Amino acid sequence: MTEREYEPAIQGERLALVDLLDRVLAGGVVISGDITLSIAEVDLVTVSLRALVTSVSALMEAAEDTRENI
Amino acid sequence: MTERRWVWMYGVAGDDLDARASGAAGVGGASLRTITAAGLTGIVGDVTDREYGEAALRRNLEDLDWLARTARAHHAVLETVAGGGPVVPMRLATLFADDAAVASMLRERADDFRRALSLIEARSEWGVKAYVTKPADPVVDSEPQATGPGAAYLRRRRAALNASKDARSQALASAQAVYAELGRVAELSRLYPPQAPDLAGQPAPMVLNAAYLVSDERAREFSAAVARLAKSHRVVELALTGPWPPYSFVGEDSPG
Numbered sequence: 001m002t003e004r005e006y007e008p009a010i011q012g013e014r015l016a017l018v019d020l021l022d023r024v025l026a027g028g029v030v031i032s033g034d035i036t037l038s039i040a041e042v043d044l045v046t047v048s049l050r051a052l053v054t055s056v057s058a059l060m061e062a063a064e065d066t067r068e069n070i
Numbered sequence: 071m072t073e074r075r076w077v078w079m080y081g082v083a084g085d086d087l088d089a090r091a092s093g094a095a096g097v098g099g100a101s102l103r104t105i106t107a108a109g110l111t112g113i114v115g116d117v118t119d120r121e122y123g124e125a126a127l128r129r130n131l132e133d134l135d136w137l138a139r140t141a142r143a144h145h146a147v148l149e150t151v152a153g154g155g156p157v158v159p160m161r162l163a164t165l166f167a168d169d170a171a172v173a174s175m176l177r178e179r180a181d182d183f184r185r186a187l188s189l190i191e192a193r194s195e196w197g198v199k200a201y202v203t204k205p206a207d208p209v210v211d212s213e214p215q216a217t218g219p220g221a222a223y224l225r226r227r228r229a230a231l232n233a234s235k236d237a238r239s240q241a242l243a244s245a246q247a248v249y250a251e252l253g254r255v256a257e258l259s260r261l262y263p264p265q266a267p268d269l270a271g272q273p274a275p276m277v278l279n280a281a282y283l284v285s286d287e288r289a290r291e292f293s294a295a296v297a298r299l300a301k302s303h304r305v306v307e308l309a310l311t312g313p314w315p316p317y318s319f320v321g322e323d324s325p326g
Contacts, residue, residue: 016311017138017141017142018265019197019199019311020141020142020145021137021141022262022265022279023195023281023314023317023318024141024144024145024159024161024162024317025141025161025162026262026318026321027159027161027281027317027318027319027320027321028159028160028161028162028164028317028320028321029082029158029159029160029161029164029182029183029186029320029321030160030161030164030321031079031160031164031175031179
């Protein structure tokens with residue numbers, strides 16, 4: 001393992017989807033109240049998303065292939 | 071009759087954002103607009119009811135391709151507008167009925183947004199994940215205690231099982247040490263649940279999924295600390311990501 005691996009190298013298209021979903025579904029400012037449509041059940045969405053392991057794995061493999069071809 | 075539209079909100083900046091936010095395309099391809107109120111600038115775009123209305127959202131959020139595309143578009147806007155100053159990110163799928171609703175929310179929550187803006191000024195979020203390093207091949211006694219291939223097989227199985235259990239508990243201890251040590255270079259930290267190996271696209275189990283808010287002045291120091299800790303904790307493999315918009319440090323359930 002070299003220090004080079006600690007140069008962050010994952011912006012733009014190569015950004016890992018799961019890291020992004022952790023943040024945009026569980027982070028950020030949440031506005032509640034009847035003026036917004038902000039979905040209160042976003043946690044449920046995350047849970048069911050995490051159950052979709054097969055399709056996510058497929059997505060990850062596709063992303064991995066793209067990365068290797070760059 | 072024109073279709074109903076919703077106002078998708080990306081984030082909130084101070085009052086000097088307009089030039090940076092104009093023109094770029096956001097979620098659904100619509101151009102960004104800004105709405106100012108109470109000395110704050112809301113960064114928004116218009117989206118259709120057909121794709122982003124309540125019923126459509128419930129359906130679409132379960133569609134991974136749609137979710138991936140939308141999350142990336144939301145993120146790309148935040149990255150574009152964050153270039154020149156702090157922007158408080160909103161959670162994905164924060165929608166308003168119209169501009170007036172955005173303005174009234176900005177006025178109502180102005181103090182919160184100003185506090186968040188000063189917290190994230192000149193600071194960025196970094197992610198650090200730790201995976202269990204693949205254990206070395208277990209050492210098997212060369213002295214046979216029992217004869218026969220069956221006994222030798224069982225001994226090997228047991229040794230392999232113990233080795234992987236040890237690797238995991240050592241990795242957990244290292245992950246805790248790494249988490250605490252990096253906290254000394256950061257302003258704030260937050261733990262996410264470890265990602266499942268299938269989701270993370272990494273066969274090794276994840277033992278740490280942390281986010282840190284780090285002063286931009288100390289960003290080099292932070293990545294150097296990650297590299298140093300990786301050398302002193304061989305039982306884990308570390309991955310550094312970022313800089314991120316400060317998603318993990320502006321919400322109600324964030325620390326601080």
